[in-house]
Amino acid sequence: MDERSSGSSHHRLLIVLLMVLLFGVITIQYVCPSGSECQMLHQLMSWFKDGSATGSRGRGDHMQAGLQKDPYIAEDGALVRFVPRFNFTKADLNRDVDFNIKGDDVIVFLHIQKTGGTTFGRHLVRNIQLERPCECHAGQKKCTCYRPGKKETWLFSRFSTGWSCGLHADWTELTSCVPSRMDSREVPENIPRRNYYYITILRDPVSRYLSEWRHVQRGATWKASLHVCDGRSPTLSELPSCYSGDDWSGCSLQEFMDCPYNLANNRQTRMLADLSLVGCYNVSAMNEEERWALLLESAKRNLLGMAFYGLTEYQRKTQYLFERTFHLEFITPFTQVNGTRASSVDVPAETEHRILKLNRWDVELYEYARDLFLQRFQVARQQERRQARERRQQERRRLRGRLTTKQGRQMKPTEPPRHPDGHSVESEDRQRGKARGDGEESDVLLPAWWDLDENSTLEDYMDNVEQW
Numbered sequence: 001m002d003e004r005s006s007g008s009s010h011h012r013l014l015i016v017l018l019m020v021l022l023f024g025v026i027t028i029q030y031v032c033p034s035g036s037e038c039q040m041l042h043q044l045m046s047w048f049k050d051g052s053a054t055g056s057r058g059r060g061d062h063m064q065a066g067l068q069k070d071p072y073i074a075e076d077g078a079l080v081r082f083v084p085r086f087n088f089t090k091a092d093l094n095r096d097v098d099f100n101i102k103g104d105d106v107i108v109f110l111h112i113q114k115t116g117g118t119t120f121g122r123h124l125v126r127n128i129q130l131e132r133p134c135e136c137h138a139g140q141k142k143c144t145c146y147r148p149g150k151k152e153t154w155l156f157s158r159f160s161t162g163w164s165c166g167l168h169a170d171w172t173e174l175t176s177c178v179p180s181r182m183d184s185r186e187v188p189e190n191i192p193r194r195n196y197y198y199i200t201i202l203r204d205p206v207s208r209y210l211s212e213w214r215h216v217q218r219g220a221t222w223k224a225s226l227h228v229c230d231g232r233s234p235t236l237s238e239l240p241s242c243y244s245g246d247d248w249s250g251c252s253l254q255e256f257m258d259c260p261y262n263l264a265n266n267r268q269t270r271m272l273a274d275l276s277l278v279g280c281y282n283v284s285a286m287n288e289e290e291r292w293a294l295l296l297e298s299a300k301r302n303l304l305g306m307a308f309y310g311l312t313e314y315q316r317k318t319q320y321l322f323e324r325t326f327h328l329e330f331i332t333p334f335t336q337v338n339g340t341r342a343s344s345v346d347v348p349a350e351t352e353h354r355i356l357k358l359n360r361w362d363v364e365l366y367e368y369a370r371d372l373f374l375q376r377f378q379v380a381r382q383q384e385r386r387q388a389r390e391r392r393q394q395e396r397r398r399l400r401g402r403l404t405t406k407q408g409r410q411m412k413p414t415e416p417p418r419h420p421d422g423h424s425v426e427s428e429d430r431q432r433g434k435a436r437g438d439g440e441e442s443d444v445l446l447p448a449w450w451d452l453d454e455n456s457t458l459e460d461y462m463d464n465v466e467q468w
Contacts, residue, residue: 082374082378084371084374084375085367085371086368086371086372086375088304088372088375092304092372093372093375093376093379094379094383095307095308095321095324095325095376096324096325097197097307097308097325097326099195099197099307099326099327099328100195101130101131101147101148101154102147102148102149102150103147104152104192104193104194104195105154105194105195105196105197106153106154106155106156106178106182106194106195106196106197107124107154107155107156107157107197107199107307107326108156108157108174108178108196108197108198108199109121109124109155109156109157109158109199109200110169110170110171110174110198110199110200110271110272111157111158111168111200111201112168112200112201112202112203112267112268112271112272113168113208113212113215113222113267114203114208114211114212114215115200115201115202115203115208115268115312116201116203116312117158117200117201118158120201120310120318121157121158121159122159123330123334124155124157124159124160125143125145125155125157125159125160126143127330127331127332128328128329128330128331129328129329129330129331130328131148132146132147132148132149134155134160136159141159141162142159142160142161142162143159143160144160145160152185156178156181156182161181163224164177164181165177165178165181165226166224166225166226166227166228167222167224167225167226168222168225168271169225169226170227170270170271170272170275171198171271171272171273171274171299171302172228172229172273172274172275172276172280173226173227173228173229174198175198175274176228177228178196179194179196182194197306197307197308197326198302198306198307199306199307199308199309199310199322200272200303200306200309200310201309201310201311201312201318202268202309202310202311202312202365202366202369203268203311203312203313203366204312204313204366205268205355205356205359205362205363205366206352206355206356206359207312208267208268208312208362209264209265209355209358209359210253210345210347210355212264212267213251213253213256213264214345216247216248216249216251216256216264217248217249217250217251217256218249219247219249220247221246221247221248227239227281229275229276229280229281230276230280234280234281234282238280238281238282238283239261239263239281240261241261242259242261242262253345253347253351257351257354257355257358265358265359266292266295266358266359266360266361266362267362268299268362268365268366269292269295269296269299269361269362269365270295270299272298272299272302272303272365273294273295273296273298273299273302274298274302275295277294277295277298278291278294278295292360292361295361296361296364296365299365300365300368303365303368303369303372304372307325307326308321308322308325308326309369309373310322310373311369311370311373314373314374314377315334315335315336315337316333316334316336317373317374317377318334319333319334320377320380321373321376321377321380324380324384
């Protein structure tokens with residue numbers, strides 16, 4: 001009697017523990033929606049997979065497999081849970097442009113130094129599935145990216161049109177230069193009305209700064225940059241040089257940080273802002289704090305209005321958002337390369353603190369850009385899942401409608417009416433249907449409320465949890 005009672009108690013305890021575990025899984029999925037940067041969900045799934053040998057292994061394995069197939073979850077050690085800091089409108093988050101590659105639309109790539117722009121630029125000319133792919137030949141720096149049926153480019157970038165508006169032209173230069181450059185190739189009376197879609201790539205300010213220092217240390221210069229603003233380049237007094245020789249090769253990080261004219265400082269903010277708002281490179285027009293505050297707001301405004309921008313730290317998400325925005329697909333997926341020269345630089349904490357201080361405005365811009373980027377990604381993924389869920393529900397309603405039609409026929413086995421010559425009317429109708437190409441059964445779409453079992457698949461369940 002005691003053994004039987006003890007066995008029953010263990011049985012009940014096991015059932016209670018299993019129910020608690022299942023309840024925990026559901027709770028975690030609510031706290032960490034599918035597609036969010038939630039490491040706690042992965043950990044729970046691994047526990048659930050190991051400890052669910054008493055009947056729930058199939059569901060746990062299926063959920064774990066689904067998570068592993070998602071290439072966007074926890075990319076590059078993102079935060080456990082992304083919490084938005086900025087409020088954006090629905091229009092800000094739903095970035096979807098009607099890019100017409102066969103028409104007159106142009107994508108303009110604003111290439112900021114040391115943000116991974118060279119890699120992304122190559123993706124644009126070599127890795128997009130196009131009706132008429134760009135023509136790239138060995139030994140040539142530029143590719144020919146013509147529209148289908150036209151000898152006219154749809155892409156304004158380093159690897160398609162070259163540095164037509166100057167080496168690493170910024171927002172101020174591109175917006176005043178690109179339209180005139182594109183129109184100069186047309187007959188004056190046939191100049192079309194074009195849509196220009198500006199895109200760019202941003203990077204963590206400290207990593208970008210260190211990468212630029214290493215690049216300059218190896219002898220790189222951007223002397224060919226024009227820095228045109230309000231129709232002219234800056235004078236030497238407005239933009240002094242940090243070095244006296246041909247280049248700054250061999251400079252130490254300390255020397256790089258000490259130069260007050262170094263354009264590496266807050267480069268991303270300056271290159272995305274409208275410099276004409278602050279008197280271009282004339283720093284005497286206003287005090288430094290006021291000047292940079294205006295530049296930051298201008299950079300944020302321009303970034304928000306861009307058709308697309310990506311982040312170096314989120315390669316797969318960058319690819320996903322570009323494809324969703326322009327309705328173009330890349331041939332091979334982007335890869336995350338963390339072993340850059342900047343990542344190999346080990347700097348003391350006080351040095352990193354000084355770099356952050358020197359790039360204070362870039363830090364603010366990047367935080368804003370990252371927040372907007374991840375919110376856009378979340379919205380795009382939710383929309384994608386919702387659309388897939390609606391397609392699945394519509395398919396189930398269609399299949400159930402066909403089943404209902406079949407059952408109705410089986411419940412009415414009455415003799416179909418016949419013609420005077422003895423042929424069945426139904427047989428003739430069926431033959432006419434075959435002649436039209438119709439199937440044996442009609443596809444009856446039932447109303448939306450018919451599908452009451454909304455959680456019939458794992459995908460539906462995860463979508464519902466996310467929407468709560």
